[in-house]
Amino acid sequence: MRKAETLTIEDLSVAWQHGSNSHCLVRAVSLTLRTGEVLALVGGSGSGKSMTCAATLGVLPQSVSCTGGRVLIDGQTLPPQALRGRIVASVLQNPRSAFNPVRSMADHAREVLRVAGVDPSQHRRAILDAFAEVGLDDPAQVATLYPFEMSGGMLQRAMIALALLSGAPFLFADEPTTDLDLVVQARILDLLDSLSQRHGLGVLIVTHDMGVVARLAHRVAVMDAGEIVETAPVDRIFMAPRHPATRNLVAAHLKLYEMEPA
Numbered sequence: 001m002r003k004a005e006t007l008t009i010e011d012l013s014v015a016w017q018h019g020s021n022s023h024c025l026v027r028a029v030s031l032t033l034r035t036g037e038v039l040a041l042v043g044g045s046g047s048g049k050s051m052t053c054a055a056t057l058g059v060l061p062q063s064v065s066c067t068g069g070r071v072l073i074d075g076q077t078l079p080p081q082a083l084r085g086r087i088v089a090s091v092l093q094n095p096r097s098a099f100n101p102v103r104s105m106a107d108h109a110r111e112v113l114r115v116a117g118v119d120p121s122q123h124r125r126a127i128l129d130a131f132a133e134v135g136l137d138d139p140a141q142v143a144t145l146y147p148f149e150m151s152g153g154m155l156q157r158a159m160i161a162l163a164l165l166s167g168a169p170f171l172f173a174d175e176p177t178t179d180l181d182l183v184v185q186a187r188i189l190d191l192l193d194s195l196s197q198r199h200g201l202g203v204l205i206v207t208h209d210m211g212v213v214a215r216l217a218h219r220v221a222v223m224d225a226g227e228i229v230e231t232a233p234v235d236r237i238f239m240a241p242r243h244p245a246t247r248n249l250v251a252a253h254l255k256l257y258e259m260e261p262a
């Protein structure tokens with residue numbers, strides 16, 4: 001794994017622009033992710049969580065652009081293309097769309113290793129180890145499979161394996177379990193947790209599920225209407241939420257389980 005301790009997003013702003021019309025989607029977002037921690041980025045639908053990640057990695061949709069801010073690794077400013085896949089790996093909501101349908105899992109993994117500069121003689125061993133580590137049974141057989149031959153849960157594990165193979169010290173996981181059934185969701189969350197501990201990955205997990213936050217996160221950043229409105233350790237977020245948006249998220253979560261707020 002490449003060495004790095006902190007990823008800092010500083011004053012990041014994103015806007016939708018069309019001709020002379022423009023609309024701010026993310027406003028001066030700042031946050032710091034450290035290796036070895038899980039930081040949850042939470043907020044209601046449309047609050048700007050995905051745009052913040054996309055802007056950091058330079059993968060914004062058409063008509064949307066980054067209008068300010070920078071990203072620093074251990075204090076050094078780096079452009080999105082230097083971060084993407086090398087320093088920050090990503091795991092997305094719909095793993096099927098992230099894979100090339102005409103390439104096998106081994107092909108995808110070899111491409112990641114090539115970009116990471118790993119000697120080809122090491123590829124097979126590295127691929128089998130990573131597939132085994134993320135809980136894919138029979139890694140040698142999985143390596144031969146194409147995306148259409150795998151379930152959503154298997155594809156999500158494979159995507160996490162590719163993140164490991166990249167050697168990136170940080171992982172952005174944008175709603176990584178949304179499309180999966182509850183049992184598979186729980187397994188993927190356990191996997192992210194153990195990888196962050198075992199490999200010291202810094203994980204930014206985007207979710208609006210406070211159950212996921214309670215289970216996984218060390219710290220939480222809350223977004224509302226394009227801004228970060230509160231950042232705190234996970235216990236404080238649940239025990240003493242300060243901003244109304246945070247209070248709403250916690251109250252809605254507790255209501256699901258018919259619990260009274262603390």
Ligand SMILES: Nc1ncnc2c1ncn2[C@@H]1O[C@H](COP(=O)(O)OP(=O)(O)OP(=O)(O)O)[C@@H](O)[C@H]1O
Pocket residue numbers: 016025043044045046047048049050051052061062063064208
């Ligand atoms: N392709 C796009 N073009 C223009 N605006 C967009 C586009 N995609 C999203 N937006 C807008 O950007 C804002 C932030 O959206 P974003 O997807 O970051 O929210 P989010 O917090 O990730 O929401 P969700 O939890 O529903 O995924 C919203 O107002 C949304 O309508």
